[in-house]
Amino acid sequence: MKTYKLNNHNLSQFSEVVSIPQYDRSKVKAGIVHVGVGGFHRAHEAYYTDQLLHKETEGNWGICGIALLEYDAKIYNTLKDQDGLYTLIVKELDGTLTKRVIGSIVEYLYAPENPIKVVEKMANPDIKIITLTITEGGYNYSEATGEFNFENSAIQFDLENPQAPKTIFGFLTQALKMRKEKGLKGVTIQSCDNIQGNGQMAEKMLLSYVKVAEPTLVSWINENVSFPNAMVDRITPATNATDISSLKETSGIDDAWPVVCEPFKQWVIEDNFAAGRPAWETVGAQFVDDVVPFEKMKLSLLNAGHTVLGILGDLMGYATIDESVHNKEIQNFLHNYMNIEVTPTLAGLEGVNLEEYKESLLQRFGNIYIKDQIDRICSESSAKFPIFILPTVNKQLENKGSVQFAAFVVAAWAIYSLGKNENGKPLLIKDAMQGILNDKAIASKENPTEFLEIAAVFGKLKESKTFVDAYTTSYQNITKNGVEKCVIIMNNSILN
Incomplete structure (x- = not known):
């Protein structure tokens, strides 16, 4: 032609x-x-x-x-x-x-x-x-x-x-x-x-x-x-x-x-x-008249969902978002995160069928023709976590709800920030705070909570014993067993 x-x-x-x-x-x-x-x-x-x-x-x-x-x-x-x-x-x-x-x-x-x-x-x-x-x-x-x-x-x-x-x-x-x-x-x-x-x-x-x-x-x-x-x-x-x-x-x-x-x-x-x-x-x-409820829904479900799939998938060696979500255990993890931790924080969504919206996200993430690169999704995570993930954490802590899934993702991010996936291959990390993230990630190998000391990202989250305990447990479990085995255990605990 x-x-x-x-x-x-x-x-x-x-x-x-x-x-x-x-x-x-x-x-x-x-x-x-x-x-x-x-x-x-x-x-x-x-x-x-x-x-x-x-x-x-x-x-x-x-x-x-x-x-x-x-x-x-x-x-x-x-x-x-x-x-x-x-x-x-x-x-x-x-x-x-x-x-x-x-x-x-x-x-x-x-x-x-x-x-x-x-x-x-x-x-x-x-x-x-x-x-x-x-x-x-x-x-x-x-x-x-x-x-x-x-x-x-x-x-x-x-x-x-x-x-x-x-x-x-x-x-x-x-x-x-x-x-x-x-x-x-x-x-x-x-x-x-x-x-x-x-x-x-x-x-x-x-x-x-x-x-x-x-x-x-x-x-x-x-x-x-x-x-x-x-x-x-x-x-x-x-x-x-x-x-x-x-x-x-x-x-x-x-x-x-x-x-x-x-x-x-x-x-x-x-x-x-x-x-x-x-x-x-x-x-x-x-x-x-008021877009805030729609924004909160999208940021805490779609954008946070991308981050969850990106961080966990990158550690496991996947290259694209569709590959990550087609891992059934990661998909179930994301489904549990959205239902158990995000949904209770959402309100004021007149005319929105939240269950249909969440199911549509899994279909969109799984579009095998999009091939959204995980390193793009994970870029500038230091700016994304405070907007996509942490508001859900803070609201759940306020309401004495579950934060174990979000804490797991934060722990995975700390390990991701070391710069290698679970197969030992280098990760392509693009982040304005990359140096600080890496330094804190290295320090976290001795003391996992060092990563939470990055106040520009986490604010005062380190003061929450509930979150710190969940995060530390997740960090130690991922380090010992890897992402997929930990995700399977977490998903099974929900079924039981």
Whole structure:
């Protein structure tokens, strides 16, 4: 099959083999700035927006993507060469592939190259919404205190160099200051990250920074900027070379960075927008008054479930999430964790069948065509455990409920942080706290509770005798018997 480079010029070449944008992209004006154009954004918000642009012919809700970090140079150059176009490949449960070219990203800027241009774009009166996927760690807060971390060297740089910022907080502060000085209307800052109360978190961390960097701006933000909470969901594994070559061979599309994802998608948003919003509800999003119960359900079941499968599976030598969940004992362990420890902490889920939701998660995790790499799921675990696992632990401790399954996962994480699986093979660990985690993991070989001394992750959890006892027992059992044997014993204890 003849191949063509994916770009505006060649777009019509693909119309007979995949769905392509049916709207005139040249007439689409950016009304949204999005920071962090990774795979998830392109499978989620950009997808929803692309579908909307097929309905709204005026086309004022295009996306201007922002590559914030030097690390983002590759995706920036890729999308720049492809005129913002990319292919979304949905891997259905039966193995079929649904492909479409997405056209909603109509502009793209690289912040390290020209930070002022990014600030000016955020401050442009056409921009009504600034959305974020900056990862859990991007919010720069301490789990121990819940407060903004001013010791971060990048934050210190932004405070000293406000006209050439590096962090999202520096950029947002300068953009909002410019909007105020120009007498412009406010804007909505919408987090799309996996944090409960993500809008509230974005607001708290930004205002913490602004109070130091530009204190006179605080009242204007309070009056003119909204921060709606949102729950986002779509499993989006990293794209691999096979995905790229298969797309080229079957569709003739030479796309340097397509996106693969599962068919399931969900976006629940609080309807609190300062300057108008797209009608995303017409393409499947759900607007509600209070998104927190939905967020808590997703974070403590789906995201925590991923972490459980990732840590246990990686130690046992599995490479992908589907491999891990198809181990019946791990699947039963996860099922028990969700039923015994998570479910009692969930409430306020009107219209949600929780049992069906939990069963659907096991099906989604088990999609053999997704092949979500475990090392991706386990990356930045130090930012994920405090959000996905520990809130359940703390609530269960408060209610005098079971914490043995969560304690087992934490113990497994401590052993995982030594850097080798149970077969003696090195683990690929990507974590901003990797050095500290490894040091504490080594110290835990003599005294298991050393791992719980990482206050930035565990807060005051080490003060709970109930949790410490469960964790220590699990640590010793895993060290002696390995993960699978321990999991079998725990699952059997529930049956008995």
